[in-house]
Amino acid sequence: MSASRRDFLRLGAGGVAAAAGIASARSAKASPARATGPTSFVPVETPDIPRMPWTLDNGVKVFHLTCDVVKSRFVPWRETNTWGYNGSTPGPTVEVVEGDRVRFVVENRLPEPTVMHWHGLEVPFEMDGVEGITQDFIPPGGTFVYEFTLHQNGTFFYHSHRPMQQMMGMIGLFVVHPKTPHAPRCDRDFGLIFQEWATLPNNSTPNTLAMEFNWLTINGKSAPATTPMLVRLGERVRLRFVNLGMDHHPIHMHGHTWVVTGTEGGRIPRALWRPGNTELIGVAQARDVEFVANNPGDWMIHCHLPHHMMNTMASMVGPMSDPAHAHMGPVAPNARQVPGYPQDMFTVADDQVAKPENHGLRPGWSGGMMGMMTLIRVLRPEMYDTIQEMKARQGGGVG
Numbered sequence: 001m002s003a004s005r006r007d008f009l010r011l012g013a014g015g016v017a018a019a020a021g022i023a024s025a026r027s028a029k030a031s032p033a034r035a036t037g038p039t040s041f042v043p044v045e046t047p048d049i050p051r052m053p054w055t056l057d058n059g060v061k062v063f064h065l066t067c068d069v070v071k072s073r074f075v076p077w078r079e080t081n082t083w084g085y086n087g088s089t090p091g092p093t094v095e096v097v098e099g100d101r102v103r104f105v106v107e108n109r110l111p112e113p114t115v116m117h118w119h120g121l122e123v124p125f126e127m128d129g130v131e132g133i134t135q136d137f138i139p140p141g142g143t144f145v146y147e148f149t150l151h152q153n154g155t156f157f158y159h160s161h162r163p164m165q166q167m168m169g170m171i172g173l174f175v176v177h178p179k180t181p182h183a184p185r186c187d188r189d190f191g192l193i194f195q196e197w198a199t200l201p202n203n204s205t206p207n208t209l210a211m212e213f214n215w216l217t218i219n220g221k222s223a224p225a226t227t228p229m230l231v232r233l234g235e236r237v238r239l240r241f242v243n244l245g246m247d248h249h250p251i252h253m254h255g256h257t258w259v260v261t262g263t264e265g266g267r268i269p270r271a272l273w274r275p276g277n278t279e280l281i282g283v284a285q286a287r288d289v290e291f292v293a294n295n296p297g298d299w300m301i302h303c304h305l306p307h308h309m310m311n312t313m314a315s316m317v318g319p320m321s322d323p324a325h326a327h328m329g330p331v332a333p334n335a336r337q338v339p340g341y342p343q344d345m346f347t348v349a350d351d352q353v354a355k356p357e358n359h360g361l362r363p364g365w366s367g368g369m370m371g372m373m374t375l376i377r378v379l380r381p382e383m384y385d386t387i388q389e390m391k392a393r394q395g396g397g398v399g
């Protein structure tokens with residue numbers, strides 16, 4: 001066994017603070033490309049969601065956003081009509097630095113008016129994106145230019161200020177890195193957006209007026225199609241959670257204890273950090289949590305509401321489900337006579353969602369994954385490197 005592996009095993013038994021320092025030093029060259037200089041930061045990774053590109057115009061970072069009708073695939077075998085930005089639901093991730101001046105050219109390609117609100121950002125009144133109150137609607141085919149300077153840092157988001165457009169998916173993450181990185185420094189930074197949809201069987205357009213939801217997504221994917229987050233054993237990890245929908249989501253992580261370090265209002269003073277493994281992410285809230293990934297394994301992160309751990313809920317339980325249905329898994333010979341039967345379904349779809357990030361998971365793993373679930377894989381260096389090589393061969397980026 002190598003010295004470094006012994007270090008990690010020892011640290012796994014308790015040395016949390018020490019592990020953070022060692023991990024920072026170890027991962028400096030292995031982590032995703034990071035900016036250098038006084039504003040250096042670890043790029044935020046948003047699995048299944050692209051990053052929004054920008055150009056520089058006289059010191060202003062300029063972003064182009066189109067409000068689009070999108071064909072989404074929460075799972076590979078089903079298409080859903082959603083609305084979003086730049087062809088993506090949720091929209092691409094904005095990643096900027098405190099002090100930046102930013103300009104957003106927002107073009108409305110929807111069949112109805114829209115506006116854009118910058119959630120949590122202290123922008124000038126006329127940039128706040130509230131129809132009627134601060135500006136006229138952006139009509140179909142129209143464009144509005146928002147421009148402001150960022151004096152905050154933290155986890156924010158942008159969204160249409162029209163409620164039903166929000167329920168069609170019109171939201172995106174807006175991360176503002178601090179000028180000086182927070183301490184202790186995180187080696188990994190991930191962003192996850194939680195959404196819910198009511199789409200009846202044989203329908204492909206969500207009912208935005210519904211109060212019962214049967215498709216639950218993280219970054220626009222339902223498990224097992226959510227792409228796992230990959231970290232190296234010993235790294236310090238930040239997760240940024242954002243919720244926009246009709247329900248609050250108690251987000252639970254296995255195998256580790258985190259501290260809650262931020263809200264939609266920015267960084268929480270260190271004296272007020274509190275430990276946990278389940279955080280209620282209320283509608284319109286953001287929460288940042290941090291932990292040292294010192295426990296190797298493929299760990300679940302999921303909403304703990306039982307109905308949010310399913311897909312196509314309507315057809316899953318009750319007498320409409322055929323007890324002998326092929327994908328129910330093994331059942332008792334007298335299953336039909338047992339009160340309450342059937343309840344949970346186990347559908348293996350490993351092949352349909354195969355990708356490098358899922359390499360090495362236990363065969364049949366996808367049977368345990370549905371709805372608002374994803375994995376954070378705390379990998380030993382060999383497995384981490386193997387998966388990165390597979391991704392590189394596929395032409396994917398690092399991370």
Ligand SMILES: [Cu+2]
Pocket residue numbers: 247248249250303304305308372
């Ligand atoms: Cu939930």
